[in-house]
Amino acid sequence: MAETLTTAALTLKDIAREAGVSLATVDRVLHNRPGVRPDTVRRVREAIERNSFQPHVAAAELARGRARRFAFVMPSGPNPFMQQIEAYLGEMTAWLSARRLNVEMVTTDVFDASVLATSLEALSGDYDGVAVVALDHPTVRAAINDLVDAGTKVVTLVSDVPSSRRHHYVGIDNIAAGRTAGALVGRLVGGRSGKVAVVAGSQGLRDHAERIFGFNQVMASEFPDLSVLPVLEGRDEDARSEQLLARLLGRHADIVGLYNVGAGTQGVAKALSEAGRDKVVFVGHDVTALTRKLLLQGVMDAAISQNPGHEARAAVRVLLALARGEPILREQEKIRIDIVMRDNLP
Amino acid sequence: MAETLTTAALTLKDIAREAGVSLATVDRVLHNRPGVRPDTVRRVREAIERNSFQPHVAAAELARGRARRFAFVMPSGPNPFMQQIEAYLGEMTAWLSARRLNVEMVTTDVFDASVLATSLEALSGDYDGVAVVALDHPTVRAAINDLVDAGTKVVTLVSDVPSSRRHHYVGIDNIAAGRTAGALVGRLVGGRSGKVAVVAGSQGLRDHAERIFGFNQVMASEFPDLSVLPVLEGRDEDARSEQLLARLLGRHADIVGLYNVGAGTQGVAKALSEAGRDKVVFVGHDVTALTRKLLLQGVMDAAISQNPGHEARAAVRVLLALARGEPILREQEKIRIDIVMRDNLP
DNA sequence: CTCAAAATGAGTTGCGTACCTCAAAACACC
DNA sequence: GGTGTTTTGAGGTACGCAACTCATTTTGAG
Numbered sequence: 050m051a052e053t054l055t056t057a058a059l060t061l062k063d064i065a066r067e068a069g070v071s072l073a074t075v076d077r078v079l080h081n082r083p084g085v086r087p088d089t090v091r092r093v094r095e096a097i098e099r100n101s102f103q104p105h106v107a108a109a110e111l112a113r114g115r116a117r118r119f120a121f122v123m124p125s126g127p128n129p130f131m132q133q134i135e136a137y138l139g140e141m142t143a144w145l146s147a148r149r150l151n152v153e154m155v156t157t158d159v160f161d162a163s164v165l166a167t168s169l170e171a172l173s174g175d176y177d178g179v180a181v182v183a184l185d186h187p188t189v190r191a192a193i194n195d196l197v198d199a200g201t202k203v204v205t206l207v208s209d210v211p212s213s214r215r216h217h218y219v220g221i222d223n224i225a226a227g228r229t230a231g232a233l234v235g236r237l238v239g240g241r242s243g244k245v246a247v248v249a250g251s252q253g254l255r256d257h258a259e260r261i262f263g264f265n266q267v268m269a270s271e272f273p274d275l276s277v278l279p280v281l282e283g284r285d286e287d288a289r290s291e292q293l294l295a296r297l298l299g300r301h302a303d304i305v306g307l308y309n310v311g312a313g314t315q316g317v318a319k320a321l322s323e324a325g326r327d328k329v330v331f332v333g334h335d336v337t338a339l340t341r342k343l344l345l346q347g348v349m350d351a352a353i354s355q356n357p358g359h360e361a362r363a364a365v366r367v368l369l370a371l372a373r374g375e376p377i378l379r380e381q382e383k384i385r386i387d388i389v390m391r392d393n394l395p
Numbered sequence: 396m397a398e399t400l401t402t403a404a405l406t407l408k409d410i411a412r413e414a415g416v417s418l419a420t421v422d423r424v425l426h427n428r429p430g431v432r433p434d435t436v437r438r439v440r441e442a443i444e445r446n447s448f449q450p451h452v453a454a455a456e457l458a459r460g461r462a463r464r465f466a467f468v469m470p471s472g473p474n475p476f477m478q479q480i481e482a483y484l485g486e487m488t489a490w491l492s493a494r495r496l497n498v499e500m501v502t503t504d505v506f507d508a509s510v511l512a513t514s515l516e517a518l519s520g521d522y523d524g525v526a527v528v529a530l531d532h533p534t535v536r537a538a539i540n541d542l543v544d545a546g547t548k549v550v551t552l553v554s555d556v557p558s559s560r561r562h563h564y565v566g567i568d569n570i571a572a573g574r575t576a577g578a579l580v581g582r583l584v585g586g587r588s589g590k591v592a593v594v595a596g597s598q599g600l601r602d603h604a605e606r607i608f609g610f611n612q613v614m615a616s617e618f619p620d621l622s623v624l625p626v627l628e629g630r631d632e633d634a635r636s637e638q639l640l641a642r643l644l645g646r647h648a649d650i651v652g653l654y655n656v657g658a659g660t661q662g663v664a665k666a667l668s669e670a671g672r673d674k675v676v677f678v679g680h681d682v683t684a685l686t687r688k689l690l691l692q693g694v695m696d697a698a699i700s701q702n703p704g705h706e707a708r709a710a711v712r713v714l715l716a717l718a719r720g721e722p723i724l725r726e727q728e729k730i731r732i733d734i735v736m737r738d739n740l741p
Numbered sequence: 742c743t744c745a746a747a748a749t750g751a752g753t754t755g756c757g758t759a760c761c762t763c764a765a766a767a768c769a770c771c
Numbered sequence: 772g773g774t775g776t777t778t779t780g781a782g783g784t785a786c787g788c789a790a791c792t793c794a795t796t797t798t799g800a801g
Contacts, residue, residue, distance in 0.1 A: 053499050054485060107457045143722055148452055149451060153398065155399045376492060383741070385741055388739060392571060393731070
C-alpha cells in the first residue's frame with residue numbers, strides 16, 4: 050500500500066568510514082583531484098556505488114560559494130520566437146536568484162559564422178555554461194569545441210550543431226516536425242486532390258531544409274493525390290512571402306494546401322485572403338500573437354509549435370545539471386512537437 | 396549586447412542592516428514567528444522588497460535539517476496511465492535523493508469517497524505535501540481541507556476537486572480536451588457526413604463527463620453534417636467496450652467517426668477491425684504502448700495526451716515550491732493538451 | 742512611576758559539502 | 772638503509788540560513 054522511492058540519507062563521512070579512508074581522500078576522489086592511488090580510488094568509488102550515495106545538492110551548492118554564470122547567445126534583430134524565449138527567461142528571475150544563478154543574454158548575428166564564432170570565443174573562461182542558437186558551420190563548430198575544451202558546458206538551442214561536441218541539444222527534431230506538418234496538411238485536405246504550396250525562409254537554413262525534407266517525405270508516400278509545388282523562398286519576410294505566394298495562387302487555381310515553414314506568416318495570410326482562397330488548408334509554425342489570431346479566425350488550420358518557454362527553462366536546467374555533474378532528466382528536457390489547433394491553444 | 400537577468404546576491408545580514416534590526420528579528424518576520432511589532436514587520440518587509448531579496452534556497456534547505464516527505468495517493472488496480480506516472484517518478488530517484496526528498500506511493504480505492512477520505516486523513520501530520528488523484532465528492536473535499544488546515548501542501552493530480560482549498564491542480568482542462576477531440580474527428584472526417592460514436596468509461600466520472608461535454612459542443616456548433624450517437628458506457632473495460640461498439644457498428648452503416656473518451660482502447664480497436672470498418676476516424680486518449688501501436692498501424696488517427704511524465708514531475712516540483720514558499724512557475728507546471736499523431740509520437 | 746509583558750538584540754550551533762593546509766605515513770628506488 | 776616522492780590523515784574555515792537561548796530594552800497598563 051505504501052512504497053518509498055528514496056534511499057537513506059548518507060553523508061560523505063559515512064562513505065569515508067565505509068571505504069576505510071578519511072574525508073579528505075573521499076573528497077579527492079569525488080573531485081578527481083590527483084594524489085590518490087588507483088586502488089584507493091576504486092575502494093571509494095565502490096563505497097559510493099554500494100550505497101548509491103548522492104551528494105546533497107544544497108550543501109554542495111552552498112559550499113562552493115561563487116555563483117554560476119550562464120550566457121545565452123541569441124540572434125540580434127526582432128524575432129518573435131526568440132523574444133518569447135527571452136521573456137520566459139525573464140519570468141524565471143526569482144527562481145534564478147534564489148539559486149544564485151546569473152544568466153546573461155548576448156545578442157549577435159548568428160547567421161554570420163565568423164561573427165558568431167568570435168562572440169563565442171569571447172565568452173571563454175568567464176562562464177560556467179553557454180546556450181547558443183547556432184549556425185551549423187565549421188567555424189562555429191570549432192568555437193563550440195574550444196568552449197567545451199575550456200570546461201564550459203555548452204547547449205545548442207533551437208538549432209543544433211550535431212558535429213560539434215556540445216553537451217546537449219535543446220530543440221525539436223525538424224524532420225519529424227516537417228513530417229507532422231505533411232500529415233496534417235494531407236489529412237485536413239480530406240481526400241481532395243490538388244496542389245500544395247510551400248513557403249520557406251531559405252532552403253539554406255538547416256532547420257527549414259529539414260522540415261521541407263520531412264514534409265515532402267510524407268506527401269510523396271502517403272498523399273499521392275497531392276502534388277507539392279516548388280518551394281517559395283520568402284526569406285522570412287512578410288512582403289516578399291506575400292508577393293511570391295500571390296503570384297503562385299494566381300497561376301494555380303487548384304491549390305488546396307499550404308505549408309509555411311518559417312516566419313513571414315503575416316504576408317502569407319494576406320496573400321491567401323486577398324486572393325479569396327480561405328478554404329486552402331494552411332499549416333504553419335509557432336504560436337505567436339499573430340498565429341494565435343489566425344487560428345482563432347480559422348485562417349490557419351494548425352500550427353506546429355516548439356514550446357519556447359519549455360526550451361528556455363530546459364536550457365537553464367540542463368546547463369545547471371551539467372555544471373553540477375547531476376544526471377539530466379532526458380524525458381523532461383526533451384522538446385516535443387506540439388500540434389496546436391484552435392481548441393488546444395495554450 | 397549583453398544583459399543580466401539577476402540581481403546582486405544579498406544575504407539576511409544585509410537585510411537586517413538595511414532595516415536597522417538584528418538578524419533574529421528578520422528571521423522572525425521571515426518565518427511569521429510572533430513577537431514583532433507590526434511596524435517593525437513592515438520595515439523588514441520593505442527592505443526585503445526594496446532589494447528583491449531571495450533567500451538562498453541551498454542554504455535554507457541545508458539549515459532545516461530534516462528531509463521533506465511527500466505522498467502520492469494513487470488508484471489501486473492496474474491502470475496504464477497511472478503506472479506511467481509511477482514509472483516517471485521512479486526515474487527521478489537520483490534527483491529526489493540529491494535533494495533529500497522522500498516520495499512515497501500510497502495506493503487506495505480512489506473511486507470510493509470514504510475510503511479515499513480515510514486514506515487522506517491517515518496522512519495528516521506525517522507529510523509535508525500530498526498529491527492525490529481525487530474523486531470530486533464532499534467527503535473527499537473535507538479530507539483535503541483538513542490536510543490543508545494541518546499545514547500540509549495539497550496538489551490534485553489528473554482529476555481535480557475545484558471546490559476544495561487544494562493549493563494547486565496538476566492536470567488538463569478536460570472540456571478543452573473534449574473540444575480538441577471533436578475538432579480532430581470533424582476535421583479528419585473531411586467533409587463527409589454521417590454518424591459519430593462515443594465510447595466512455597462512465598458519464599459519472601468528472602473528467603469523462605467534461606470531455607464529452609466539450610466534444611458535443613464542437614460537434615454541434617461546427618460539424619452539423621455529423622450526428623453524435625448516444626454515449627456507450629464501457630466502464631473502461633476492453634470486453635464490454637468491444638461488445639457495445641460491435642453492436643452499434645452493426646446497426647449503423649454510416650458511422651464515420653469514433654471518439655474513445657477513456658480506456659478500453661483494445662476492445663474498441665478490435666470491434667472496429669472485426670467489423671472491417673478501418674476507415675472510421677478514430678480519436679482516443681493517452682499515449683500508451685497500445686495506442687502507440689494503433690497510431691503507427693493507422694488504426695487510430697490521433698490521440699489526445701496529457702504527458703504523464705510531465706504531470707509526475709510537475710506535481711513534485713509544485714509540492715516542493717509550495718513547501719519552500721517559493722513562487723510556482725505557472726507556465727512550466729501547466730499541463731498541455733497534446734495532439735499526438737503518427738509523425739509526432741514522442 | 743512601577744512592574745509585567747512584549748519586543749528586540751546578541752549570540753550559538755549545526756546542516757553537508759568544498760577547499761585548503763600541514764604533518765605523518767607509506768612507498769619506490771638505489 | 773637512506774633518500775625523495777607520493778599518498779593519506781587530521782583538521783580547519785567558510786558558505787547562508789534555521790532554530791534556538793538568554794539577556795536586555797522598550798512599551799503599555801495601572
